Amino acid sequence: MSTMDTDQVLATIRNDLHRHYSHDLDNAEIDRIFDEIVSEHEARATQTRFLPVLVERDAVEKIENIVFTEPLRTAQSRRDVLFVNRDNGTMAEVAAALLEVRVGDRLRAAAAGTHPENSSDEKLLAEARKRELDKNRKRRPTSHRVLDTPEMTIYLNSDETRDMGGRRHLVWDLPSTDGMNEAQIAELVDELDKRINGLIELLDVAPAEPALAS
Template identity: 35%
Template sequence: MNNNSFFLVRRDLYTRYGHACDARIIDSILDKVITRHTATAKVTDFLPIFIARDAAEQIEDHAWTHGDVGTPRKKILFVNRSNAPVAVLAAGLARRLSNNGVVATTAATHPENREDNLIEWVISERGLAGAAVSAHDRTLDAPDLVVYLGMDEDADLPGRRYVHWDVSHTDGMDLTATRQFADELEGAVARLLQDLDIRPLAQDAEPLAA
């Protein structure tokens, strides 16, 4: 294996620990771990998993010993296959309310389910546009929590645990109702963050730039 085989490991470590460690430190630790493991490994099938685990432990140790918080950012995947913008709104709210303390992503959906003009208006209105990116359906990238935005969503995506939220369908809503829907979703996201021991950002606080 060459170092290109560990691209996903490197990217995941950046995502998890970039708030606590400089990329050069992450690279240095990971490169040393890769060199050590590849020099002695007889079976390489699960090598990226072992390397990711070992490097994460060393990065956490480095962060804590240098006065930074070494806890990795939790990954939350929001899923709404019938209305992708609702998932984007939820992910954007999670990032905003946590002050980028979580990695919030959205699941892929069919092209015909990617438009909701009023939800997209509210996303833009609240400065949340572009806050979420598509997640990768790989074990290494599995989120800590999958939030299905709808009781009829199939719980079929990889994740350490999952929850279903009973959210309203936005069909027929006017702008006022859509804003109220967003407020209710914001409250649900804030409660979720509290359950994850992440203190939500006060609404009048200045959010960290994405």
């Protein structure tokens, strides 16, 4: 492999590392790790044929070791929290919105897809609008990559199948909204909000704003 070919392959590997890991590490740090490993291999390589393969292997190993063992190390790192409620997707969306109001961009909140036969919960939507929560949210895309796994997956009822992955998970056994009146819906969202505050403490994330008024 020529020097030009090697440089092109290394540039591709660098771009792939940015694409795969930039949500966990700052690109400047990824570059620092990558350049350090390239320099180490170039210093002892007798031929460049296998250099890109070795560099990629070592870079991935080092970056993943940092990501998995030091998740709170950098301010730039954003961790995913995934809320799951297949019977009431609106509840999962409200939970995600509450979390984002609390922490801003310090965490990335998302809601899992719901069963297609379950329509939106209009009572919860009304309460969300009353609290001025952002309901225009994108659903978290399904991925099989390990580092796309959320830091925390939260199932919003105890009967939920726990199959969404996650480095850690919690079960919040929240009641169904069926038959609830407006006051009971408000109490449910208050309870959800309290649990969100507890989650923020558990994940050791600084709140972005004071708690919302009920």
